[in-house]
Amino acid sequence: MPDNHAHNKPVSPELIRRYLAGELDDKAMHALEKQALDDPFLAAALEGYTAHEPDQSAHLADLQNRLEQRVNREKGKVRLLYYRWASAAAILLVLGLSFLWINHLELTRQKDIAKVTTTESTAPNIQDSTAALPPAAGEPASGKQAAASSGSTAVAKKPAPAAGTPPPALAGAPAKKDAVQPPNALLPEKSEKEAGEAAAIVQATPGLRATTAPRAARTMRTDTVAALQDNAGQYQGYYNNSNAAARADDVRKRVMVAKERTPEEKLKATTLLAPAARNVVVLGSSTAEGVGPKSKDSTWVSLLRKYLQEKNPQATVTNLAKGGFTSYRILPDDVHTPFLKPDPDREHNITKALALHPDVIIINMPSNDITAGYSLKEYQRNLDAVMEAARRQHVTCYITTTQPRNTDADKRKELLQMRDYIIRRYPNSYIDCWEGLSTPDGSIIPKYNSGDGVHLNGLGHQLMFERIKAKIN
Incomplete structure (x- = not known):
C-alpha cells in the first residue's frame, strides 16, 4: 500500500504559529492546508494550536513577574535573618568589651590598694608620732603630750646616729x-x-x-x-x-x-668573641659558578668565602652552582617534573645542599628560566618549592632577584616581573641584584657587562658581594 505521507515536508511549530496568526501568504497557507488534509497528525496539531492563542508572551511575562516576586520575598527573609544575627553579634561584642573593661578597672583598683597598703605598713604611724611632739612655746601641753613627756624620762636614751652613718644593716659592711x-x-x-x-x-x-x-x-x-x-x-x-x-x-x-693583656691573649679573646663557624651553601647557575669576571678570586662567591674566613677561619662556603642550570635542576629529589622538563640534579640541588647541614643557603638563578622559554608560573613555582624545602628544615635561605640581561624586550619585561615577584614573595629573604646593575629598559649597564650581554664582570660581582654580605650580617 503506498504511503501518502512520504512526500510531506516536516512542519515546524513556528510555521504553524505564523499560519494561525495569518502571517503566511495565500500560497503557503493553501499548501499547509492541503498537507493537513493528507496528514491527520498535522491536522490534529493545527486543531490543538487553534484552541490556544498563538502568542504566549503575555503568559510568559506574567510567570516571570510572579517568579521575581517570590524570589524577592525569599531575599527579604534572608536579609532580615542576616540583620538579626548581626545585631546579636554586635550585642555580644559590646557585652564582652564591657566585661573586659570592668575587669581591667577592678584589677587596677586592687593594685592601687595594694600599693597604699604596702606604703602604710612601711611608714611609722605619723599621727601617733605627731601627737608625741612637745607643744610650741606658749601653748599648753595636752594630756597625751604630757604623759609622753613624763614617760620619756624613764626610757633609756639611745644615742642619735652621726651624720653619714649607713643604716644598721650595713654597719658591718666594709666602706667603699x-x-x-x-x-x-x-x-x-x-x-x-x-x-x-x-x-x-x-x-x-x-x-x-x-x-x-x-x-x-x-x-x-x-x-x-x-x-x-x-x-x-x-x-x-x-x-x-x-x-x-x-x-x-x-x-x-x-x-x-x-x-x-698581651697581643696573643687579645687575639685569643677576639677568636672567642667571633661568631660561630658559618657553613654557607650556594645554589645557582653560571653567575654563581663564577662566569663573567676575569679572575676567579673576583667572583661574588670567592669574595664571600674570603670575607667569612677572615672573621672565622672555620667558616666554609660550598658552591653547588652549575652553568646553564634552570630552576628545575635545583628542585628537591622527590619532585616529579612535567614531561620534557629537566629532572633535578641530585648532586647540585636543594636536597644536596640541606644534606651538608648549612647555616645559610643562597640561591642565585638570574635569568636562564626566562630565556629557556619557561613561563613565569613555572619559574615561581620552582623557586617556591626550593624555599619551602629549606624552611621545613629550619635553614635560613636567601634568594637573589633576577638580573638584567641583553635579550629581547619581552624577555626583559618578564625578568623585571620576576624580580618584583621575588621581592613581594620574600620581603625578608631577597637580595636585590637588579637595582644599580640595570638600565631603564632591563639591559646590563655597560660598565658591569662582561662583554657577552649575559654575565656581570668583576665590578658587578663586587656589587653583588656587598649586598649579600649586608644581608648575611
Whole structure:
C-alpha cells in the first residue's frame, strides 16, 4: 500500500504559529492546508494550536513577574535573618568589651590598694608620732603630750646616729671609697641647743631618725612628718648607690685587665668573641659558578668565602652552582617534573645542599628560566618549592632577584616581573641584584657587562658581594 505521507515536508511549530496568526501568504497557507488534509497528525496539531492563542508572551511575562516576586520575598527573609544575627553579634561584642573593661578597672583598683597598703605598713604611724611632739612655746601641753613627756624620762636614751652613718644593716659592711653617703651626710650641723631639742623629739617618737638641719621647735612638727615619709626611701637609696659604686668599680677592674693583656691573649679573646663557624651553601647557575669576571678570586662567591674566613677561619662556603642550570635542576629529589622538563640534579640541588647541614643557603638563578622559554608560573613555582624545602628544615635561605640581561624586550619585561615577584614573595629573604646593575629598559649597564650581554664582570660581582654580605650580617 503506498504511503501518502512520504512526500510531506516536516512542519515546524513556528510555521504553524505564523499560519494561525495569518502571517503566511495565500500560497503557503493553501499548501499547509492541503498537507493537513493528507496528514491527520498535522491536522490534529493545527486543531490543538487553534484552541490556544498563538502568542504566549503575555503568559510568559506574567510567570516571570510572579517568579521575581517570590524570589524577592525569599531575599527579604534572608536579609532580615542576616540583620538579626548581626545585631546579636554586635550585642555580644559590646557585652564582652564591657566585661573586659570592668575587669581591667577592678584589677587596677586592687593594685592601687595594694600599693597604699604596702606604703602604710612601711611608714611609722605619723599621727601617733605627731601627737608625741612637745607643744610650741606658749601653748599648753595636752594630756597625751604630757604623759609622753613624763614617760620619756624613764626610757633609756639611745644615742642619735652621726651624720653619714649607713643604716644598721650595713654597719658591718666594709666602706667603699666611691660609695655615696646617705642623704643625712649632706645636711648642715646643728647647734648644741637644737641638737638637744631634736634628741628629745626622737626619744619621744619611736622609729624616728634625728634630723640634722637647724629648725625652730614649731616647724619641727611638719619636718618630722616628712622625715617619717622619707624614712624607707633613704634605706633603698643607700643600697642602690652602694650597688652602683660596686658595679663601676668592677668595670674599672675589667678595663685594667684588658689593657694588661698581651697581643696573643687579645687575639685569643677576639677568636672567642667571633661568631660561630658559618657553613654557607650556594645554589645557582653560571653567575654563581663564577662566569663573567676575569679572575676567579673576583667572583661574588670567592669574595664571600674570603670575607667569612677572615672573621672565622672555620667558616666554609660550598658552591653547588652549575652553568646553564634552570630552576628545575635545583628542585628537591622527590619532585616529579612535567614531561620534557629537566629532572633535578641530585648532586647540585636543594636536597644536596640541606644534606651538608648549612647555616645559610643562597640561591642565585638570574635569568636562564626566562630565556629557556619557561613561563613565569613555572619559574615561581620552582623557586617556591626550593624555599619551602629549606624552611621545613629550619635553614635560613636567601634568594637573589633576577638580573638584567641583553635579550629581547619581552624577555626583559618578564625578568623585571620576576624580580618584583621575588621581592613581594620574600620581603625578608631577597637580595636585590637588579637595582644599580640595570638600565631603564632591563639591559646590563655597560660598565658591569662582561662583554657577552649575559654575565656581570668583576665590578658587578663586587656589587653583588656587598649586598649579600649586608644581608648575611
